[in-house]
Every structure is written in C-alpha cells, then in structure tokens.
Amino acid sequence: MSMPLPPVALYVHVPWCVRKCPYCDFNSHGVGASASLPEEAYLSALIADLEADLALAEGRELVSIFIGGGTPSLMSDGFYRRLLEAVSARLPWAADIEITLEANPGTLERGRFAGYREAGINRLSIGVQSFQHAQLTALGRIHSGDDALAAVGEARAAGFDNLNLDLMHGLPGQTPALAIADLETALSLAPEHLSWYQLTLEPNTEFHSHPPRLPEEEILWDIQDLGHERLESAGLERYEISAYARPGRQARHNLNYWCFGDYLGIGAGAHGKLSRRSDSGLDIERRWKTRQPNSYLRRQHDPRGFLAGREAIAPRELPLEFAMNALRLVEGVPLSTWKAHTGLPDDRLLTCLQAASKKGLLVEDEERLRASPQGLLFLNELLALIDETG
Ligand SMILES: C[S@@+](CC[C@H](N)C(=O)[O-])C[C@H]1O[C@@H](n2cnc3c(N)ncnc32)[C@H](O)[C@@H]1O
Numbered sequence: 001m002s003m004p005l006p007p008v009a010l011y012v013h014v015p016w017c018v019r020k021c022p023y024c025d026f027n028s029h030g031v032g033a034s035a036s037l038p039e040e041a042y043l044s045a046l047i048a049d050l051e052a053d054l055a056l057a058e059g060r061e062l063v064s065i066f067i068g069g070g071t072p073s074l075m076s077d078g079f080y081r082r083l084l085e086a087v088s089a090r091l092p093w094a095a096d097i098e099i100t101l102e103a104n105p106g107t108l109e110r111g112r113f114a115g116y117r118e119a120g121i122n123r124l125s126i127g128v129q130s131f132q133h134a135q136l137t138a139l140g141r142i143h144s145g146d147d148a149l150a151a152v153g154e155a156r157a158a159g160f161d162n163l164n165l166d167l168m169h170g171l172p173g174q175t176p177a178l179a180i181a182d183l184e185t186a187l188s189l190a191p192e193h194l195s196w197y198q199l200t201l202e203p204n205t206e207f208h209s210h211p212p213r214l215p216e217e218e219i220l221w222d223i224q225d226l227g228h229e230r231l232e233s234a235g236l237e238r239y240e241i242s243a244y245a246r247p248g249r250q251a252r253h254n255l256n257y258w259c260f261g262d263y264l265g266i267g268a269g270a271h272g273k274l275s276r277r278s279d280s281g282l283d284i285e286r287r288w289k290t291r292q293p294n295s296y297l298r299r300q301h302d303p304r305g306f307l308a309g310r311e312a313i314a315p316r317e318l319p320l321e322f323a324m325n326a327l328r329l330v331e332g333v334p335l336s337t338w339k340a341h342t343g344l345p346d347d348r349l350l351t352c353l354q355a356a357s358k359k360g361l362l363v364e365d366e367e368r369l370r371a372s373p374q375g376l377l378f379l380n381e382l383l384a385l386i387d388e389t390g
Pocket residue numbers: 023024025026068069070071102103104105126127128129166167168197198199200201202
C-alpha cells in the first residue's frame with residue numbers, strides 16, 4: 001500500500017512593515033506610515049501563486065492557514081475576505097481549520113479587527129514585544145504599551161476568542177523585575193497563547209552591526225527561570241521552547257511545522273515543504289518564492305513563475321531536519337510520526353539518536369522522541385550530535 005501523506009497547512013507572507021525593526025531578519029520591508037500598498041496586485045499574485053502550487057496539496061484538506069509577515073495587519077479586511085474566498089474555492093478545509101493573522105498594535109485602525117473576524121480569521125497573533133516605553137523604544141517599535149492594550153481590547157470586542165501575544169525578553173536595559181512586569185500585564189489580558197522569545201542578534205540586522213547592550217548572562221537565566229515559573233503558575237503550559245498555551249490552545253499551525261507536517265508557502269519569500277509518494281516511501285522537498293516584493297509582483301507575468309528555488313531533502317539529512325523541529329516540543333513527538341512523515345524505517349533514526357541518549361540529552365522512551373530538560377537547554381549540542389551520526 002502507498003504511504004499516506006502528512007497533513008498540509010498554508011502559509012501566506014505579507015512582506016511590508018511601517019518601519020524595519022533593528023533586530024528583525026524576516027523578509028520585511030519598511031514603507032513608512034502613509035504608504036499605500038499594492039493590495040490588488042498582491043492579491044492577484046497570491047492567487048496565481050496558489051494556483052501554481054495547488055497540485056502539491058494532492059487533494060489534502062488544509063489543517064491551518066497562517067498569515068505572517070512583515071505586518072499583515074497593514075492590509076484591509078476586504079483583502080483577506082477575498083483571499084480566503086479564493087483559497088476555499090481551490091482547496092478543501094478541515095471543519096475546525098485554524099486561521100491566524102499576525103497583527104501589529106501600531107497599525108490598529110478602528111473596526112479593522114472586526115472586519116478580519118468577519119473575513120474568516122479566527123486567531124490573532126499580536127506583536128506586543130514589551131509594554132515598557134524604554135524597551136519598546138530600544139526595539140524601534142512603532143507602538144506604545146497602551147496601543148498593545150487597546151489592540152487586545154479591540155480583538156476581544158471583535159469576538160476573537162483565540163489570541164496569541166508575542167513578547168520578547170532579554171531586552172536592552174531589562175531587569176528580571178521589568179521582564180516579569182511585562183508578563184504580569186500580558187497575563188492580566190488572559191491570552192490563550194503566549195510566545196516568549198529571547199532576543200537574538202541575527203546576521204544582516206542593524207543590531208548585529210551595532211549591538212545594543214544586553215543584560216548579563218546571569219540576568220538572562222534569572223529572567224527565564226522566573227518567567228517560566230510565572231507563566232506555568234498562571235495556567236499557561238510551556239509546550240515548545242518559546243511557546244506557552246492554555247490546554248487545547250497550542251498553535252496548530254506551528255505544531256504542524258514542529259511535527260514535520262507539509263505546508264504550502266505563498267507570497268514574497270514564502271517557504272514551503274511538500275512530500276510526494278515515491279517507490280522508497282516519500283520524497284520531501286523544500287521550496288521558496290521570489291523574495292523582493294516588487295520582483296515577486298513582476299513574476300506574475302513572467303513564464304518562470306514565483307518559484308525562486310527548490311531542494312530535495314536528502315534521506316541523509318532527514319534525521320536532523322526532523323529532529324530540529326520535533327525536539328523543540330517539550331513533549332516531543334510520537335516516534336510513529338517519523339515513519340509517517342518521512343517514509344523511512346525507525347531504525348534509521350534510532351541509530352543516530354543512541355549517542356544523544358547516552359549523553360542524557362534525550363529521554364529514553366520507546367514510543368516518543370523527546371529531549372531531556374538538559375537537551376532542551378542545549379538543543380544545538382543535541383542537534384550537532386544527531387547531525388554527526390545521521
Ligand atoms: C515575524 S515577527 C512578526 C510579527 C509582527 N511583524 C510584529 O513584529 O509585531 C514574529 C515574532 O518574532 C519575534 N522576533 C522577531 N525577531 C526576533 C529576534 N531577533 N529575536 C527574538 N524574537 C524575535 C517577535 O516577537 C515577533 O513578534
């Protein structure tokens with residue numbers, strides 16, 4: 001019998017922001033507050049991009065849609081209504097599909113969230129980062145703490161009952177007390193999900209060339225320990241390195257990535273991962289689209305199409321690729337996911353995990369692939385070991 005294919009999700013990228021943040025290495029382009037964006041042209045490009053990728057879904061139902069950026073909340077509700085209509089006319093959806101949109105509190109227009117809800121978006125991810133003036137300024141954000149509070153209020157009033165707040169920690173000038181104060185404010189808003197990322201200095205960002213002064217290592221550890229304890233005591237369970245959720249509110253879209261599910265990626269610079277049945281099980285490919293927004297728009301009228309590159313994942317690389325995702329999850333993944341999502345037999349993975357188990361970086365479990373608490377702290381070391389033995 002032929003292998004079943006993994007579940008499939010859809011990622012949609014919106015590449016524009018009001019201003020480029022100095023720490024950000026995403027495919028996002030600052031256009032200023034008063035720019036008018038080419039909504040019509042981008043919508044028709046996204047639909048053409050989806051059309052070209054439709055066959056890759058092989059008739060599977062979409063389990064989730066994630067509209068990320070950039071700043072998707074720069075686009076109107078009409079844009080998303082038409083986009084979601086176009087997607088649903090072309091691909092079947094799971095009855096309980098999760099449809100998330102990333103929103104920036106600095107782009108809040110009255111009534112916009114209600115329009116998004118009516119368009120069919122059922123989860124908002126709000127980029128709060130911090131509620132403190134000094135930290136928001138250091139991060140070059142365009143919004144204030146009050147804007148973030150107003151955005152959450154507006155989201156609730158619009159009927160969103162599934163909210164994620166993005167917060168960062170380890171920020172310039174941040175003490176443990178300030179980091180916990182941010183979490184207290186976030187918790188007072190009772191989000192269903194909270195992403196709590198430690199600020200990293202990424203290559204090709206302004207912070208990389210002109211690094212700000214960050215808290216000392218010991219302070220960073222204190223922030224992490226205190227924050228983790230506080231979030232768990234408030235009923236937000238840590239299920240991934242940086243993600244906390246109320247029971248049943250884990251982000252389905254991210255869970256699909258971390259469990260090595262498939263996803264189509266449309267929009268400037270969007271990445272996808274797709275499996276195809278083959279004689280040996282599954283052939284898995286990564287694909288990515290043209291990155292520059294203007295080049296992407298031009299590709300609609302170019303016989304080359306939107307695709308900028310594609311690469312098969314060689315069977316040798318699969319253990320690492322799989323583990324890089326699965327091991328981010330605190331509970332790991334059932335070992336059966338490996339076979340189901342790579343088409344390869346278990347022994348291939350198990351051989352290269354033995355060394356990691358011996359070092360105490362993996363929990364010995366015949367049913368699940370799961371990092372130990374030590375392994376979660378030193379994930380890079382664990383992944384390097386898997387890579388060497390893969
Ligand atoms: C793609 S960004 C988009 C969200 C939206 N554009 C915004 O910034 O509000 C997703 C999240 O990644 C996090 N992030 C981005 N760059 C980061 C960095 N260098 N270190 C840690 N977290 C980062 C931020 O919390 C951000 O909200």
